Structure formats: C-alpha cells, structure tokens
Amino acid sequence: xxxxxxxxxxxxxxxxxxxxxxxxxxxxxxxxxxxxxxxxxxxxxxxxxxxxxxxxxxxxxxxxxxxxxxxxxxxxxxxx
Numbered sequence: 001x002x003x004x005x006x007x008x009x010x011x012x013x014x015x016x017x018x019x020x021x022x023x024x025x026x027x028x029x030x031x032x033x034x035x036x037x038x039x040x041x042x043x044x045x046x047x048x049x050x051x052x053x054x055x056x057x058x059x060x061x062x063x064x065x066x067x068x069x070x071x072x073x074x075x076x077x078x079x080x
Contacts, residue, residue: 003028003035 002025009016009029019025020041030038 001026001028005029005034006031006073009039 004012004016004027006029009027016027016039020027024041026030026038026040029039030033
C-alpha cells in the first residue's frame with residue numbers, strides 16, 4: 001500500500017486513478033504525515049453494467065401519429 005501527500009495526490013490524480021483501476025492498488029493520502037483518505041478500487045459487485053441497471057434503455061419506442069385519437073371500437077362500445 002502506497003502513501004502520498006495531498007499535494008502529490010492532487011498533481012498525480014489521473015495516474016493514481018489508473019493505478020487503482022488497472023492494478024487494483026490501494027493508496028493512502030496523508031496531510032502533514034497523518035493519513036486522511038484511502039483511495040481504493042470499488043468491488044465489482046458494488047456496481048452493475050448499465051444494461052442491467054437500465055434494461056429498457058436499449059429498446060426503441062415508437063409512438064403512432066394518431067396516439068391521441070380515440071379508438072373507434074372503444075367509441076362503439078361506449079355508445080351501446
């Protein structure tokens with residue numbers, strides 16, 4: 001486990017995030033020599049693929065041009 005100062009973490013954040021994501025490395029961030037934060041990878045079961053979280057997102061939806069016109073069969077049933 002690697003430890004960095006806040007200023008070093010700030011200037012190297014993109015590469016630190018790569019190390020956490022790709023290498024699954026955990027990094028301790030310290031201020032004045034005292035640990036204040038832990039940068040660690042998220043467990044894979046914590047988040048899900050978007051297609052699982054939003055299953056209807058991939059379905060195309062079409063609306064008929066006359067969607068707001070009443071159905072003739074419905075009117076006939078109501079008139080009886």
